[in-house]
Amino acid sequence: MKGLRLPESMREELAKPHGKLYRGKGEKLLLEVEEISEAKPFCTVGDLVTASAIKVGLTPDLAVADGKTLREENVEFEQEAFDEVIETTNPPAHISCELISALLKALKLCEDGKKVLVFVDGEEDLAVVPLVKLLPLGALILYGQPGEGVVALKVDEEKKVLILNLLNKMEIIGECDELKYLLGGD
Structure with missing residues (x-):
């Protein structure tokens, strides 16, 4: 498996919310997220957040899910809410070349007005980073921020710099064109 591996030393930093934390739980919490209305595109990472968004009529332009929450329970949501489903693999604590490729493909489809689900065999948690x-x-x-609520991360220049710094601290476990693009391209 080529891509990036999250070193143990970075886990704590990535566990912190990197956006505005909306505390609480349940679908209604998503209706409090003001940023959704002006966001283009609007994305979700995680099964509960994706399922909740769909339930309240806020189908994301791009969703990344793995069929589980907290690596255990199965979470079901309407995959029919999406125009396209892209399947990929990504092991825990990794950002695989396959995941990066699937995200790039999904973003192209989003640009064409499609709503896309990237379904991950493995773990989707780190998809926020790329x-x-x-x-x-x-x-x-x-x-989702386990046990606390939902994080709304608005993509801006500051976040892009922060993420590039985080990506460059991760361990490269095999290069691919997608990884080179992620680390150097814009």
């Missing part, structure tokens, strides 16, 4: 780098300014990523 998404910040790949998404345009003004995009919004919603992801």
